[in-house]
Amino acid sequence: MDIYGLNPTLITERPKMIDFDEASEEERDEYFGMLEDWESKNPGYYFRANVWWWRPIWEFTCEMCEDILTEEDKQRGHYNEGYQYSAEKTQKIVDKLSAVIATNMHHQYDRDYKKQQEELPDSDCETCEGKGWKDASKQEDCHACNGKGTVSHFGKSYPFEPEVIEEWYEFLKNSGGFQIL
Numbered sequence: 001m002d003i004y005g006l007n008p009t010l011i012t013e014r015p016k017m018i019d020f021d022e023a024s025e026e027e028r029d030e031y032f033g034m035l036e037d038w039e040s041k042n043p044g045y046y047f048r049a050n051v052w053w054w055r056p057i058w059e060f061t062c063e064m065c066e067d068i069l070t071e072e073d074k075q076r077g078h079y080n081e082g083y084q085y086s087a088e089k090t091q092k093i094v095d096k097l098s099a100v101i102a103t104n105m106h107h108q109y110d111r112d113y114k115k116q117q118e119e120l121p122d123s124d125c126e127t128c129e130g131k132g133w134k135d136a137s138k139q140e141d142c143h144a145c146n147g148k149g150t151v152s153h154f155g156k157s158y159p160f161e162p163e164v165i166e167e168w169y170e171f172l173k174n175s176g177g178f179q180i181l
Contacts (some may be wrong), residue, residue: 001054001080007087007176008021010043044174047167056160057168060109061093064100068092080181087177106162113160120153 015034018027039046055078062074068089069077076083085093100106111145124130128142132149141147172178 001007001051002051002181003047003049003171004176004179004181005044005046005171005177006084006179008042009176010042010045010053012041014042035114037130042173042174043167044176047171047175047178049168052146053164054156056113057164060106060160061097061168062167063109064105065093065096068096077180082179083180084179085177089171090175090177094169094173097165097172101166101169106165110160110162117153120149120155123153125149125151135158168169 015031015038018031022029023031048163058077062069062077073083073085073089123131125142125145125148127144128149130149131142132145133140133142142149145151
């Protein structure tokens with residue numbers, strides 16, 4: 001997910017855009033390096049998390065801010081369709097997450113989350129239907145489960161780290177509202 005601040009606090013000036021048609025590979029790399037540096041110095045401009053990381057970040061936010069977010073807010077946060085969260089609502093989220101981080105609740109959430117993930121049972125392999133082979137006549141090991149007949153539960157694909165919540169909080173604090181694209 002690409003999340004952009006609606007009215008971010010900018011500390012430094014954004015690097016000047018280059019002409020990509022005329023720029024060498026080295027100039028492009030230099031530009032992207034400067035852009036990455038600029039984004040890290042201006043944390044309210046942009047926050048990125050692929051879908052595997054985003055789902056737990058958003059679920060955590062929804063759980064901690066259930067009294068702030070409407071059902072629509074919660075649902076729309078799962079999609080990259082341009083839904084916007086106002087500066088006022090974002091400030092309420094920031095205030096709540098500030099208290100959560102100050103009391104290390106995000107670390108406790110992490111421990112609970114990882115414990116729940118560990119307890120998820122393996123699933124029958126869909127490729128071999130839990131039999132451990134791809135082709136019953138050849139008795140070859142299934143390529144998806146290596147012959148085990150089971151695969152790791154899909155829920156284990158979604159990581160969570162407290163430090164990412166701290167980055168998310170820094171983004172929100174400086175975003176002036178946000179939009180998920």
